[in-house]
Amino acid sequence: MTTTQSTEVPTKAALVPATSPALRIQSAVIKYGFIFVTVTLFAYFALSEPSFRDSATLLDTLRYVSVAAILGLGVTLTMAVGGIDMSVGAVAGLGVTVAAKTMVSYNQVGLVAILAVIAAGALAGLLNALLIVVLKIPDMLATLGTMFVIQGTKLVLVDGQSITPGMTQADGSTAPGKFTEGFLRIDRGTVLGVPVSVLIFGALTVVAWVFLARTRWGRVLYAIGANPEASRLAGIRVGAYRALAYVLSGVLASIGGLILASRIGQGDVSAGTSQLLEAVAVALVGTSVLGRGRPNVWGTALGAVLIGIITTGLTIKGLPYYTQDVVEGAVLILALIFSFTLSKRRTA
Amino acid sequence: MSPTDTGTRGPAAPVPATAPAAVSLRGVGMAFGGKTVLESVSLDIAPGSVVALLGANGAGKSTLIKILSGVHTDHSGQVEVNGGPAALRSPLAARQLGIQTVHQRIGEGIVPGLTVAENLVFEELAQRRGNPFLDGRRLLARAREIQSALDLGWSDQVLKRDVTELGISDRQLLILARALATSPRLLVLDEPTSALSAAEAERLFALVERMRGDGIAVLYVSHRLGEIDALADRLVVLRDGRLTEDQSKPFDWDRALRAMLAQAQGAQTARPTDAKQSPLSGSGSGSGETAVSLKGVPLLPGRTPQDLDLRAGEVTGVVGLLGAGKTELARGLFGAEPFATGTVELDGRPYTPRRPADAIRRGVHLVPEDRHADALVPGWSLAQNVSLPFLRALSTAGLVNRRRENALGRGTIEQLGVVARDEHSTVEELSGGNQQKVVVGRWLAEKPRVLILDEPFRGVDIGARRDIGRRARALAAEGAAVLVLSADVDEVLEVADRVVVLAAGEIHLDAYGEDAERDRVIRTISASV
Known part of the structure; x- marks a missing residue:
């Protein structure tokens, strides 16, 4: 194989030292190492635990990871422009509260709740964009700041209480509304046996992939992440595109919040907090999954699924739920080793 | 210790002349x-x-x-x-x-x-x-x-x-x-x-x-x-x-x-005579229409504002040492760092680019001095690096037409003689000279009215330099105004119809053809010290 290539392209062969089969296998293992590890684990779970092989288990796993995955897509967009959105968990949590408030306290229909949640997400994204693009605060610090502000705002909105149908409100009256049937179907309903939330996850993945990998806007986002000054000198309005990435991230996070709200069925004030680290982890794992070494949509989606498989598998194996964070953290570190340490050694 | x-x-205290270096x-x-x-x-x-x-x-x-x-x-x-x-x-x-x-x-x-x-x-x-x-x-x-x-x-x-x-x-x-x-x-x-x-x-x-x-x-x-x-x-x-x-x-x-x-004597004779002689014996004589006209523009802070016209159909070469104001001129014209004061006209209409996007819209393109920091996107293919400023033209409903993009990349390879495996090669695989050709090619994808090349030959081999120079001359022949800025006298003489000597932000010589003779240019620079 090596020889045919070097005869076809003699000039390149002169530049690049011939790679031995052993080296190629090594580089393939590094490139696809993370997938390799997960497939091995998957096979192990599937062979040793019959319940893991059940399609319901797998769909449940996907349903479970859909929120972190959708938030991770937003993080991926912001990572593409060289930043990172740390406020996605808080924005999702805000979405839960806004959905509950709209339907339970204001007695509105599900569609109004959906629009309100998405508007709130876009607004949060605009706030991030303002801090980062206009006020020039470093991405991570700015979004950490908004994370706190959004979490706090959420508590202020509901006077620090979770919103449940029929609850007694601050003015002594009883909350007039409830989560509508249609809204609850976002997470609990199925189409042809597939949970709606999983379908949303799949659809958003495809849309985000087309946007980031196939449109000129996505191309420009990557250019900004890779070399902002060159992008500016190529005539790109760098600030506008970075703002776009954060607004889209806010909108995606709010969609994650909609699924979360539908899953919980009430305005849980603590919702969303655990989603942040998972979303960031998923996006980081995504940079390594396909050996691209840069944020990419398929990597993020696949990364979420892989993390889901591992945690589900270990849960079925009898690992207590409270060890889950340790496992997810270890998976993240493993992925980072693949994408930084090992791939560096390969190029050195 | x-x-x-x-x-x-x-x-050592005062050292005798025989002491070792x-x-x-x-x-x-x-x-x-x-x-x-x-x-x-x-x-x-x-x-x-x-x-x-x-x-x-x-x-x-x-x-x-x-x-x-x-x-x-x-x-x-x-x-x-x-x-x-x-x-x-x-x-x-x-x-x-x-x-x-x-x-x-x-x-x-x-x-x-x-x-x-x-x-x-x-x-x-x-x-x-x-x-x-x-x-x-x-x-x-x-x-x-x-x-x-x-x-x-x-x-x-x-x-x-x-x-x-x-x-x-x-x-x-x-x-x-x-x-x-x-x-x-x-x-x-x-x-x-x-x-x-x-x-x-x-x-x-x-x-x-x-x-x-x-x-x-x-x-x-x-x-x-x-x-x-x-x-x-x-x-x-x-x-x-x-x-x-x-x-x-x-x-x-x-x-x-x-x-x-200037080139060492040996290197100069090694250069093919056509490259050495083509431009200065060429057509440009200041007869072309004025494309860009600067009036009262300070190139360096605190220096006398300068007037300068760039004419269509010719290559204007600006020579000057580091810090002479060349890059300021280039970046100002491109809107990357707008001029503080003064007026600029492009084809008779006011031209005040506040950002590069404004300049590109008016057909003013810049090949920047530092290709790694200011032009190339690392890890991207040759074709993707070429298409970056003009993606809109290659897209339908926002989707990048990759066939046309690749064709554009192949066009650059062909036009500038880029040595690369194909248009999918990443820029890191290319030599310095070929990377530079990619950056030049990027700005030819849509025809410029004014093309500014800031130190285009730095770290570039002689072959690539000639290819780029030839392309710049061809562009001028098609009616564009080309501005080449360099610290190297011979590089400028090789491509330019007209030579402008810049020192400490001020123009010290502005001459055509025979008047822009090599020794005179060098004397002007050394006199401006």
Whole structure:
């Protein structure tokens, strides 16, 4: 194989030292190492635990990871422009509260709740964009700041209480509304046996992939992440595109919040907090999954699924739920080793 | 105290003429990835002498400095210190052998958050074994010692301040003082005055004079010829990795500049005659219509505003040393750093680009000076790098048409003779010259009205230079105004119809054809020193 290539392209062969089969296998293992590890684990779970092989288990796993995955897509967009959105968990949590408030306290229909949640997400994204693009605060610090502000705002909105149908409100009256049937179907309903939330996850993945990998806007986002000054000198309005990435991230996070709200069925004030680290982890794992070494949509989606498989598998194996964070953290570190340490050694 | 005895030796008092050189280079060479950047450089630097090192960008100056400061260790040839072979294995080893380097960027030398005194004795702080606790009094005493030995004029109050409260010139002096406190044998100063005003530079010159008196050898790297004239005993010129000129005072500046800015005689005859003769005997004579007209535009702050017209159908070459205002002119026209005042017209209409996007919309394109920092997107393919500014034209409903994009990449390969596997090659796989062709090709994807090329031939081989030059001339022939800015006289003469000499932000010569003859251009530059 090596020889045919070097005869076809003699000039390149002169530049690049011939790679031995052993080296190629090594580089393939590094490139696809993370997938390799997960497939091995998957096979192990599937062979040793019959319940893991059940399609319901797998769909449940996907349903479970859909929120972190959708938030991770937003993080991926912001990572593409060289930043990172740390406020996605808080924005999702805000979405839960806004959905509950709209339907339970204001007695509105599900569609109004959906629009309100998405508007709130876009607004949060605009706030991030303002801090980062206009006020020039470093991405991570700015979004950490908004994370706190959004979490706090959420508590202020509901006077620090979770919103449940029929609850007694601050003015002594009883909350007039409830989560509508249609809204609850976002997470609990199925189409042809597939949970709606999983379908949303799949659809958003495809849309985000087309946007980031196939449109000129996505191309420009990557250019900004890779070399902002060159992008500016190529005539790109760098600030506008970075703002776009954060607004889209806010909108995606709010969609994650909609699924979360539908899953919980009430305005849980603590919702969303655990989603942040998972979303960031998923996006980081995504940079390594396909050996691209840069944020990419398929990597993020696949990364979420892989993390889901591992945690589900270990849960079925009898690992207590409270060890889950340790496992997810270890998976993240493993992925980072693949994408930084090992791939560096390969190029050195 | 010091691990080697050489490190503790003080500067020799007045040295007899027969004393060995403080530092000698014997046939030192260096290559990066097969490209030779230094070739057999031999140089003796005598104790107590100030040797000025001149060279255009990419001549190999920084490589030479890095070898002397122990950063590049895999060079060929030999470095001798005090007559004996020396191994500059690391920056620490170089310092211990008595070679101190003060780098151009002052920010890299000081440690914010520490006091002036702590910064002065920082090397001792950083290396001291033994007592891990700072002894404030001892430290201050040592700092006081250094400051009085060098007459820095800093009171205890100043020494106790945070170093960030110092002005830029005091910071520069601090770094120098720190280097001198170790009693070096050779001090390498890399563009020490680039950030200083004239008055501030005077203080630095006084220190350099002092070093000479103390028998310290100084290698003074600068592009400010006036300083060199005043300070140096000797000047050497580095060109394409070779020492091409070596003069003692008084200096013959015409000769020095020719060695620095123009092709060596051998290289010139090696060049095909068509390339040498085509442009200046060419058509341009100032008859074309005016494309761009600058009026009252200051190119450098505080300098006289300049007027300049660029005509369609010709290549205007702007020659000038580093800091002459070339890049400011290019970036101003492109809207990357808009001009402070003055008016600019493009084809008779007002032209005030506030950002590059505005310039591109009006057909003004810039190939920037630094292709890695300002043009190429790392990891991207050739085709993707070419298409970046004009993606809209390649897209339908936002989707990038990759077939057309690839065709554009192939077009660039063909038009400019890019040596690449194909349009999918990443830019990292290409040589410097071919990377530069990609950047040029990017700005030809849509036909420019004005094409600005800032140092387009830097780090580019002769073949690529000719390909790019030919393309620039062809573009002018099609009616565009082309502006080429370079510090290299011959590069400019090779492509330009008209030559403009820029020095310190002001135009000193503006001539066509026979009037823009090589010696005249060089004389103008040296007269403007």
